[in-house]
Amino acid sequence: MKKLVIVAFLFAFADFAFGQKMSDSRLMVSPNGHFLQYQNGKPFFWLGDTGWQMFTRLTKDEITRYLDNRKQKGFNVIQAVILNDDPSPIGPNRKGDRPLINSDPNKPNEAYFKMVDWAIQQAAKKQLYIGLLPTWGGNVTRFWSTARPMFNISNAYQYGLFLAKRYKDYTNIIWIVGGDRPAKNDTADWRPIWRSMVKGIREGTGNKALITYHPSGEASSTDFWRDEATLDFNMMQSGHRIHDFPVWNWVRRDYNLTPAKPVLDGEPNYEDHPVNWKNNTGYFRDYDVRKQLYRTVFSGACGVTYGHQAVWQFYSTREEPMSFPDRYWEEALDRPGAFQAGYLKRLILSRPSLNRIPDQAMIKSGQGEKGDYITAFRDGDNGYAMVYLPVGKTIELDLSWLKAQNLSAWWFDPKTGKATTIGMLKNSTTPLAFTPPTIGEENDWVLVVDDVQKHWPIL
Secondary structure, eight states: OHHHHHHHHHHHHHHHHTTOOGGGOOEEEOTTSSSEEETTSOEEOEEEEEOTTHHHHOOHHHHHHHHHHHHHHTOOEEEEEEEOOSSOTTOOOTTSOOSBGGGOTTSBOHHHHHHHHHHHHHHHHTTOEEEEEEEOGGGTSOSSOSSOOOOOHHHHHHHHHHHHHHHTTOTTEEEEESOSSOSBOSSOBOHHHHHHHHHHHHHHHTSOOOEEEOOOTTEETHHHHTTSSSOSSEEEEOOSSSTTOOHHHHHHHHHTSSSOOOEEESOOOOBTOBGGGOTTSOBOOHHHHHHHHHHHHTTTOSEEEEOBTTTTTTOSTTSOOSSOOSSOHHHHTTOHHHHHHHHHHHHHTTSOOTTEEEOGGGEEEOOOOGGGOOEEEEETTSSEEEEEESSBOOEEEOOGGGOOSEEEEEEEOTTTOOEEEEEEEEOOSSOEEEOOSSOBTTOOEEEEEEEGGGOOOOO
16 A cells, blocks of 8 residues: 555656646647647656446446556556447446447437546546547447447447537547557448548537547558548557567657657557467566557657556456456556556656657667567757666667766666666767666666756656
8 A cells, every 4th residue: 555655646746747737638739749748738648548348347436446546556548438349339337328229329328428427527537538439440340349330421420429519528538439440451441430430529529639540459540541630649559469569660650650640559468468369378467568668658659558458348257258367357456567557657757758759879789679679769859868678788879969978877677666876977979888787588677868967856
């Protein structure tokens, strides 16, 4: 309990220090197009959690417990879906209310949506955003789903309009369409339906919506929406098939597109998820999660989403398990990766974060590949650099671009959130060598190098 209180205090301090409060809560894209910020200009670092089935599988008391837990750990976005597709969206919530009458998108059930209203309001009170999915993708296309597609161009618009009018005054909603499905394939194109839903959302909110698209695994929204303005920012899903999916390449690719839009991984490998969805291939654990979270952000993403295999589906004695969860959701809330995801947010917000520039060129020796691949970024004003090492080893960096003669360097431990000071260094035109406190596999570290004159804190 003491640990939770300390963590909650640290995140509360970070939010206060950077002006992140719900009175300035409506979000927008930063002027450089790469990040998200509050309307008052303060940075918003997306740290999401996949609570996909929160509206349908939890009681009010359980929703409160879940949101409190995620707030304490530093999460600020909860991704949740209104209409599930598998099992059928006609299934009821914990009170027995179904979302639609006769599975008709034009006939929403008021009792069900009052529960959704309540959950979003509770999140707002806790300064949490809801990454709101109007529907899971199987309700648009039958694609690895038992659901029967129910949306067309007409009712998708009406449904989007209904939701947007209902929630237009909620400033803690970020809209996510797509729902784990491709928007088109070689035989069909469902983008007209999604465009129609987006049109309804934009009209109903008075064009105040912030919208992205959640694709299927190992895909990006830019696969479908690259050449149009349908989305405000891009989302990818690196997924759960393999270890060390090269998300860094995907993020940099989307980061470098024009016009610039923020990008993030909305579904990397979940903690305690079976590798490739099988029960005999091992599980992704916190180290696997950390590697992907950090390498996503350090490659230029505006944030990242954490997930847990039991939490997204809120697996309990009441529910049938999907894809071999190895514990119930309430136990899973305090798994190591959930704490560690919060440490990442605290680290990023400890420095000016709206002009981060991914920069692999500073790494002069030690760069690896796959599980050993290092990522680095620098401050656009040349005030600091951060380098993530998934495996502890000696590296050499060119820091001459920092311009400052005197540098302060320290190691940040992603497992514990604690710092180890290196001390003061003289900058040089030749590469500088750094060796972390521990080396080898599962000894991942972040090296932070600051211009001494900035007087930034060591965490």
